[in-house]
Structure formats: C-alpha cells, structure tokens
Amino acid sequence: MTIPTADDQPTESSGPLLEHLARLLRLRTENLLTPLGLRPRHFVTLTLLRDGGGTTQQALAARLAMDGTNVVGLLNELESAGLVARRRSPEDRRRHIVELTDTGHATLTQAECAVVAAEEEVLGFLSSEERHLLYALLRKATSETEVRCTEAVL
Incomplete structure (x- = not known):
C-alpha cells in the first residue's frame, strides 16, 4: 500500500475553499443578525418557510436536514419571538403546520438586508x-x- 503524496492529490478541491468561504460569511452574518435576535439557522428556517409557504414540522426537518427534536427546539425559539406560528393540520390533527407571522416576514426582510451587507463584505x-x-x-x-x-x- 502506498501513501498518497501531494502530487497525487487533485489540484482543484472545492470543499476546503467552500468551507473557508462559508466560515467567513457565517461569522460576518452572525454579527449582523445578532442585533435582530437571529442566528443563521433562524434565518435559513424563516427563508424556507417564506419560500415554501406553510409546511409541516416533519417536512421542515427534512428540508433543514435536522432531527425532528432539534427542529422543535428551533421552532420554539422562533415562536417565542413571534416570528412563526404553529397550528394543527386540518387534514391530520397529529401534525403541526408552521407558518411565518407578519413579524416573521418583517424580521426576515431586515435579516435579508443584513445578509446582503455580509455578502458584500465577503464577496465584494x-x-x-x-x-x-x-x-x-x-x-x-x-x-x-x-x-x-x-x-x-x-
């Protein structure tokens, strides 16, 4: 068995560059979202809810690639801030439908402006x-x- 050398490695590996860029953007975004009471995962969740309309917690967990228990905690945070509302599904009373509130829409608009500013700094x-x-x-x-x-x- 031979040990790979630097010469054997691909010269264009995107993973490390994407990770580094994501870290820079995440740090800047976190700084700009904090005054709004948001973290990046809140921003992503609000964006998915806006773009996809009301959805079940289970479907949201799948889209976020998160465990259902963690999604419940995330939604608890967003609901206590008045950004989302959960209601029973009329088709299946065991399920909850999650939707943005008017406050959630307004906060998401502010957050999007913050993210644009962060992207301008990192990708300018x-x-x-x-x-x-x-x-x-x-x-x-x-x-x-x-x-x-x-x-x-x-």
Whole structure:
C-alpha cells in the first residue's frame, strides 16, 4: 500500500475553499443578525418557510436536514419571538403546520438586508456576473443534493 503524496492529490478541491468561504460569511452574518435576535439557522428556517409557504414540522426537518427534536427546539425559539406560528393540520390533527407571522416576514426582510451587507463584505471582490454564476452553481448543487437526500430518506 502506498501513501498518497501531494502530487497525487487533485489540484482543484472545492470543499476546503467552500468551507473557508462559508466560515467567513457565517461569522460576518452572525454579527449582523445578532442585533435582530437571529442566528443563521433562524434565518435559513424563516427563508424556507417564506419560500415554501406553510409546511409541516416533519417536512421542515427534512428540508433543514435536522432531527425532528432539534427542529422543535428551533421552532420554539422562533415562536417565542413571534416570528412563526404553529397550528394543527386540518387534514391530520397529529401534525403541526408552521407558518411565518407578519413579524416573521418583517424580521426576515431586515435579516435579508443584513445578509446582503455580509455578502458584500465577503464577496465584494467578485463582479456581478461572477456572483450570479456562483449563486446559480450553489443553487444547483444544493437543490440536486436535497433531491437525492430526500429520495434516500423515502
């Protein structure tokens, strides 16, 4: 068995670069979301709820790739802040439907402005076209991953 050397490694590994970029963006985003009482996971959850409309806690857990128990805790935080509301599903009384409140919509709008500012700081050296391409590629990669992960769970 031979031990791989630096010459054997791929020269274009995206993982470490994505991780580093995500860390920089996460740190800056956290600093800007904190005054709004939000953390990045709150922001992601609110965005998914806005974009997808009301959804069950179970479906939200799958989209967030989180354990259901952790999602309940996350939703408890958002609900106590008045950002989301849970109601019983009319089709299945055992399930809860989660929806953004008006306060949740307003807070999400403020948070989106904060995230734009964070992205400007971290990605400001990219041209508009490069940012659009980066977004499109990330969107494609994440949506394809979501589909494969969801299919694997079912």
